[in-house]
Amino acid sequence: MIILETRSLKYTYPDGTVAVQDLNIEIMKGKKIAFVGQNGSGKSTLFLLLNGTLKPVQGEVLFHGTPFKYDSKSLRDIRKSVGIIFQNSDDQIFAPTVYQDVAFGPANLGYSKERVDKCVQQALEYVGLSRLKDKPPHHLSGGQKKRVAIAGVMAMEPEVIILDEPLSNLDPVGADEIVDLLNEFNHFGSTIIISTHDVDLAYRWSDYVFLLSNSKIIGQGTPVEVFKDPELLKKAGLRQPTTLEIYHEIERRGLAYGRNSPKTIPELVNTLKPLDLMWVEVPPGTKEGDNLNLGVMYGEYATQSPYEAINATVLHIHPDGRRAVVELKRKGIKAGGVLLYDTDSYSLPEIKQILKEGEIAFVGAMGKKSKTLAEQDGVRLDVTSGVIDKSILMALCGKRCLILTAGGMVDHAFKRIKEYVETSGIEFTVGVINREEGYTWLEETGDSSETLKV
Numbered sequence: 001m002i003i004l005e006t007r008s009l010k011y012t013y014p015d016g017t018v019a020v021q022d023l024n025i026e027i028m029k030g031k032k033i034a035f036v037g038q039n040g041s042g043k044s045t046l047f048l049l050l051n052g053t054l055k056p057v058q059g060e061v062l063f064h065g066t067p068f069k070y071d072s073k074s075l076r077d078i079r080k081s082v083g084i085i086f087q088n089s090d091d092q093i094f095a096p097t098v099y100q101d102v103a104f105g106p107a108n109l110g111y112s113k114e115r116v117d118k119c120v121q122q123a124l125e126y127v128g129l130s131r132l133k134d135k136p137p138h139h140l141s142g143g144q145k146k147r148v149a150i151a152g153v154m155a156m157e158p159e160v161i162i163l164d165e166p167l168s169n170l171d172p173v174g175a176d177e178i179v180d181l182l183n184e185f186n187h188f189g190s191t192i193i194i195s196t197h198d199v200d201l202a203y204r205w206s207d208y209v210f211l212l213s214n215s216k217i218i219g220q221g222t223p224v225e226v227f228k229d230p231e232l233l234k235k236a237g238l239r240q241p242t243t244l245e246i247y248h249e250i251e252r253r254g255l256a257y258g259r260n261s262p263k264t265i266p267e268l269v270n271t272l273k274p275l276d277l278m279w280v281e282v283p284p285g286t287k288e289g290d291n292l293n294l295g296v297m298y299g300e301y302a303t304q305s306p307y308e309a310i311n312a313t314v315l316h317i318h319p320d321g322r323r324a325v326v327e328l329k330r331k332g333i334k335a336g337g338v339l340l341y342d343t344d345s346y347s348l349p350e351i352k353q354i355l356k357e358g359e360i361a362f363v364g365a366m367g368k369k370s371k372t373l374a375e376q377d378g379v380r381l382d383v384t385s386g387v388i389d390k391s392i393l394m395a396l397c398g399k400r401c402l403i404l405t406a407g408g409m410v411d412h413a414f415k416r417i418k419e420y421v422e423t424s425g426i427e428f429t430v431g432v433i434n435r436e437e438g439y440t441w442l443e444e445t446g447d448s449s450e451t452l453k454v
Helices: 043-050 072-081 098-108 113-127 142-154 172-187 199-205 223-227 230-236 242-252 265-270 348-357 368-376 387-396 408-424
Strands: 002-012 018-028 032-036 058-063 082-085 160-164 191-196 208-213 216-221 277-281 291-297 300-302 308-317 323-329 337-342 362-365 400-405 429-432
Touching: 002 043, 002 191, 018 043, 018 191, 018 216, 032 043, 032 172, 032 199, 043 082, 043 160, 043 191, 072 082, 082 142, 098 113, 098 142, 113 142, 113 172, 113 368, 142 160, 142 172, 160 172, 172 191, 172 199, 172 408, 191 199, 199 223, 199 242, 208 223, 208 230, 216 223, 216 230, 242 265, 265 387, 265 408, 291 323, 337 348, 337 387, 337 408, 348 400, 362 368, 362 387, 368 400, 387 400, 387 408, 400 408, 408 429
Parallel strands: 032 191, 032 208, 082 160, 160 191, 337 400, 337 429, 362 400
Antiparallel strands: 002 018, 002 058, 208 216, 277 323, 291 300, 291 308, 308 323
8 A cells, every 4th residue: 555655757956956856756755765875965845855855846745645735734743644754853853851852743733631641651662762751852872862852742643753864973882773663563554665875784684775866766676676786886886785785695606595685694694505516735643434523724724723713524635745635524512592571471580490400591672561570580691682683693503592581572573583483494483472373382484493504
């Protein structure tokens, strides 16, 4: 279903600068959309057009198939349904306290005092700022201000959330937290639209990409479709995402399976071929059938390395007697697993029991509620962002992981991990451990004794 649409859209600033021209786009409901382009390509102007802040000089914007009207009542309805978070949060935050700032939107919509309070409390809890509700916003960090701005939009319960450069001026941890928030909002039904010049973010995060250059759309499609085209990226003044560059390099070297282009680190890892046969330098007198202990020295396998790494059998000696083809005898690593714990049914004694008896080596928390519960009870957290992908990587190394999350995010994480298992062909255990319906202590996705070649 199309939720937002533009037809022959054009906008020109009073000084004659054409910011947007000939834009015909369709935004599908419930998707994660990225508009990617250099600064000045028209992204910010387009977003102001999409929520009615600017009126086009030509063409029209449609919401659920109905063209925008620009009278005050119509604009109020549009901005309730299509919320926007500006690049600079200071441009959006103005009230004396965090609570009052978040309350401004729903109060302006005419909500009752009780409804306003409910919307504000829910939004602040969502973004993890309940304890700061009485603080002046200008005393907050950049990441906290960004979350206040997001809460202000969320309090109006929009169908579409637009964010202009959402990760600008944020540290890596703060940026990961915002991405996790956006994923959570999307999982619960919101259509998320962002602008960015960060190709790595757009590639790994979005469902669909629009590429802008000089106020026009020059390309669109899935992230893989758009970012695999070097000529199109060159035209837009952009580069390929790092994950894709690494994959293409290992593919050129014959070290990757010919699979779909990976978007995430676990997907990239899954493309790697195990190297079973190789040439190595061997000591004098080495014969075919001999076993060698290979170590790693200066990034290469070597027989004279102090670090024993792997056993190999000599298959063929080169006529010069100094080199041989060997077959690596790889030690199997037992696959680990990922356990999910629903913090809507939280019990600290139960958590402690799981950590002790489940031989858990790695603990992550998704969502502010789960992070807060863990922190207040002193539960060790190894990771609080990118939790699903990092847990998959640890499971592939034979570790047992525990993810704390709540509600629908439990099902989201379970689905994501099962999809990885099914598409990769690598079996490890995954399950939800504190639900009565549909899950047991550990629901197996396959044979838990499956070993991985490394």
